[in-house]
Amino acid sequence: MSHNRSHFITRIALATAVAGMALIAVPGTAQAATANNVSVAVGAKTAPGQPKFGEQGAHVVAVQQAILRNGFTLKGGATGIFDKRTLTALKTFQKVVGLKVTGVVDAATAKVLKVAAAPTTTPAPSTTAAPTTTVAPTTTVPAITYPLTAQTLPVRGNRGDAVRVVQTALQRAGMTVRGGIDGMFGSGTTSTLQAFQTAKGLPVTGLLDTATASALALIAPAPVPAPVAAPVAAPAPSNFLTTLPVRGNRGNAVVVVQTALVAAGITVKGGVDGVFGGATTVAIQAFQTAKGIVATGKLDTRTGIALGVVAPPAVQISVFPVQGPCSFENTWHAPRGGGRLH
Numbered sequence: 001m002s003h004n005r006s007h008f009i010t011r012i013a014l015a016t017a018v019a020g021m022a023l024i025a026v027p028g029t030a031q032a033a034t035a036n037n038v039s040v041a042v043g044a045k046t047a048p049g050q051p052k053f054g055e056q057g058a059h060v061v062a063v064q065q066a067i068l069r070n071g072f073t074l075k076g077g078a079t080g081i082f083d084k085r086t087l088t089a090l091k092t093f094q095k096v097v098g099l100k101v102t103g104v105v106d107a108a109t110a111k112v113l114k115v116a117a118a119p120t121t122t123p124a125p126s127t128t129a130a131p132t133t134t135v136a137p138t139t140t141v142p143a144i145t146y147p148l149t150a151q152t153l154p155v156r157g158n159r160g161d162a163v164r165v166v167q168t169a170l171q172r173a174g175m176t177v178r179g180g181i182d183g184m185f186g187s188g189t190t191s192t193l194q195a196f197q198t199a200k201g202l203p204v205t206g207l208l209d210t211a212t213a214s215a216l217a218l219i220a221p222a223p224v225p226a227p228v229a230a231p232v233a234a235p236a237p238s239n240f241l242t243t244l245p246v247r248g249n250r251g252n253a254v255v256v257v258q259t260a261l262v263a264a265g266i267t268v269k270g271g272v273d274g275v276f277g278g279a280t281t282v283a284i285q286a287f288q289t290a291k292g293i294v295a296t297g298k299l300d301t302r303t304g305i306a307l308g309v310v311a312p313p314a315v316q317i318s319v320f321p322v323q324g325p326c327s328f329e330n331t332w333h334a335p336r337g338g339g340r341l342h
Contacts, residue, residue: 040053040087040102040103040104041100041101041102041103041104044100044102044103044104044106045104045106045107046104046105046106047105047106047107047109047110047117048117049116049117050063050105050106050110050115050117051063051082051105052082052104052105053082053087053103053104054082054083055082056080056081056082057080058080060080060081060082060086061078061079061080061168061181062115062116063082063086063090063105063113063115064077064078064079064080064086064089064181065078065164065181066113066114066115067086067089067090067093067113068182068183070093070113072089072092072093072096073089074086074089075089076180077179077180077181077182078164078180078181078182079180079181080171080181087103090103090105090109091103093109093113094109097112099112144220146217146218146219146220147162147165147218148162148165148166148213148218148219149219149220150210150213150219153208153209153210153213153218153219154166154185154208155185155207155208156185156186156189156190156206156207157185157186158185159183159184159185160183161183163183163184163185163189164181164182164183165218166185166189166208166216166218167180167181167182167183167189167192168181169216169217169218170189170192170193170196170216173196173216175192175195175196176192177189177192178191178192190206191206193206193207193208193212194206196212196215196216197212200212200215202215203259203262203263203272205259205262205271205272206271207255207272210222240309240310240311241253241256241257241304241309241310244299244300244301244304244310245257245276245299246276246298246299247276247277247280247281247297247298248276248277249276250274250275250276251274252274254274254275254276254280255272255274256309257276257280257284257299257304257307257309258271258272258273258274258280258283259272260307260308260309261280261283261284261287261307264287264307266283266286266287266290267283267286268280268283269282269283281297281298282297284297284298284299284303285297287303287306287307288303291303291306293306
């Protein structure tokens with residue numbers, strides 16, 4: 001009886017030990033499984049200010065653009081999200097250039113990619129003017145810099161950093177750029193610009209004009225003119241054309257005319273494309289008909305003034321002055337006082 005009891009107690013102790021070992025092994029197994037799911041090298045250290053897997057923001061866009069700039073493919077473009085596609089592209093880059101394949105933007109990878117760390121803001125120290133009085137810290141407002149100017153705005157068909165700046169600004173404004181931030185000004189960027197212009201109440205042209213660029217904070221806003229004490233404010237001279245375009249012309253003058261037609265509620269087939277063709281001629285005829293002007297389809301001075309693209313004359317005479325009737329009859333060229341003749 002004593003022997004059986006000792007044997008029974010020994011079996012219980014062995015079972016308890018096995019169960020304890022199983023409980024210890026389970027967390028390690030789960031941890032190993034988790035490590036296999038996220039294919040990032042264990043022990044790899046992300047460089048200060050660089051993004052990690054799963055993060056999103058401007059610092060992720062900088063890394064993605066650097067990968068694309070070095071000639072590597074990133075499906076979806078620079079989306080600003082450090083996802084599996086970005087991780088795969090990063091590891092491919094590390095393997096090709098001879099770095100340790102970690103999937104982490106470590107110091108060596110950041111140096112080769114030439115990406116700077118995300119800026120950190122250090123609060124200004126408070127200044128104590130007197131033992132009992134604490135002066136609030138002074139805040140220096142940095143001068144606002146704009147990435148583009150009115151002369152460097154990209155147009156459809158362009159590629160490069162200027163297009164990436166525009167696409168990033170559209171994304172920052174809450175717009176979805178079809179194809180991602182790929183640095184190519186194509187139909188995706190054009191349709192996104194049209195959506196932004198609609199949301200902001202701007203003329204929907206799909207072109208990056210100065211008004212749209214100013215609304216995207218890409219260029220400095222136009223200075224507000226000082227108020228003029230005049231009953232009627234005349235349009236700025238810079239808005240008027242000095243030479244009227246004709247059919248077959250291309251350029252900014254045609255864009256000004258087409259934009260004025262759209263603003264007047266006239267549809268320009270093909271949009272504001274800067275080409276004076278059949279569609280612009282038909283639109284001018286429709287405007288002339290609506291304004292009671294002879295519908296020639298040509299942009300004459302009267303049509304230009306009605307559209308607001310030609311400066312009106314400084315003096316307008318509604319009735320031409322004529323000389324009053326003469327009271328003398330049958331006295332043509334008869335002498336008058338002061339050396340005058342009838």
